[in-house]
Amino acid sequence: NAGVTQTPKFQVLKTGQSMTLQCAQDMNHNSMYWYRQDPGMGLRLIYYSASEGTTDKGEVPNGYNVSRLNKREFSLRLESAAPSQTSVYFCASSVAGRGGRETQYFGPGTRLLVL
Amino acid sequence: DQQVKQNSPSLSVQEGRISILNCDYTNSMFDYFLWYKKYPAEGPTFLISISSIKDKNEDGRFTVFLNKSAKHLSLHIVPSQPGDSAVYFCAASGRTGNQFYFGTGTSLTVIP
Numbered sequence: 349n350a351g352v353t354q355t356p357k358f359q360v361l362k363t364g365q366s367m368t369l370q371c372a373q374d375m376n377h378n379s380m381y382w383y384r385q386d387p388g389m390g391l392r393l394i395y396y397s398a399s400e401g402t403t404d405k406g407e408v409p410n411g412y413n414v415s416r417l418n419k420r421e422f423s424l425r426l427e428s429a430a431p432s433q434t435s436v437y438f439c440a441s442s443v444a445g446r447g448g449r450e451t452q453y454f455g456p457g458t459r460l461l462v463l
Numbered sequence: 464d465q466q467v468k469q470n471s472p473s474l475s476v477q478e479g480r481i482s483i484l485n486c487d488y489t490n491s492m493f494d495y496f497l498w499y500k501k502y503p504a505e506g507p508t509f510l511i512s513i514s515s516i517k518d519k520n521e522d523g524r525f526t527v528f529l530n531k532s533a534k535h536l537s538l539h540i541v542p543s544q545p546g547d548s549a550v551y552f553c554a555a556s557g558r559t560g561n562q563f564y565f566g567t568g569t570s571l572t573v574i575p
Contacts, residue, residue, distance in 0.1 A: 379561050390552060391565040398561050406562060438506050442561070449495045449514065450561060454506030
C-alpha cells in the first residue's frame with residue numbers, strides 16, 4: 349500500500365499561472381481533504397469530499413477548485429495563482445474507526461512557490 | 464480566529480524524561496480530539512485520539528488527557544526518546560461533519 353500520494357512534490361509558478369495538484373489514495377477511504385500549511389497558522393482545510401461525487405468548502409476555499417474524480421483521486425486546482433497561495437499543500441483521506449469517528453492519513457505534501 | 468491553540472511553539476526535554484504538550488480549544492461543540500506527529504518534509508501521521516466521553520486515553524508511551532471544563536488537552540510522552548523529536552499538532556472536530564481544526568504545532572526536541 350502506498351497510502352496517500354501527491355504530485356508534484358515541488359512546483360514554482362508565476363502569478364496568474366494555473367496548475368492542478370494531484371492526490372490519490374489506495375486505502376479505499378470514502379473521505380478526502382486538501383489542507384494548506386503556512387508558518388504560524390497550522391493546517392487549514394481548503395476543501396473536502398465526504399464521498400465520491402460530493403465536495404464541500406473548508407475554512408479557506410477562495411482561489412481554489414477541487415474535483416473528486418473517483419473514489420481514489422481528489423485534485424486541487426489553482427486557476428490563477430497568487431503569491432498568497434505560496435504554501436505547503438497536504439492531501440489526506442480518512443476512515444471511521446471505533447466509535448465512528450474519522451482518522452486522517454496524510455500525503456507527503458506539495459511545496460508550492462508563487463512568484 | 465484560531466479555534467485550536469498550541470501556545471508553546473517549542474519544547475526541549477531530556478531523553479527519558481516526560482514531555483508534556485498542551486492544547487486549548489474555544490469551540491464547545493468539539494467532541495473529538497487528535498494528536499498528529501510530523502517530521503520535516505513528511506505529512507502528519509496520526510498518533511492518538513480521545514473522545515469527549517473520556518478524560519484519558521493511553522497508547523504505549525503516549526497518553527492524552529482531556530479537561531472539558533477547561534477546554535484543554537495535553538499529550539504526555541513517557542519516557543521521551545530522541546526519535547520523538549518532531550512537530551506535534553493537536554486537532555479537533557465536532558459531530559456535524561468532516562471538518563478538522565488544527566493547532567499551530569509544537570516542535571519537540573528530545574536531547575540525548
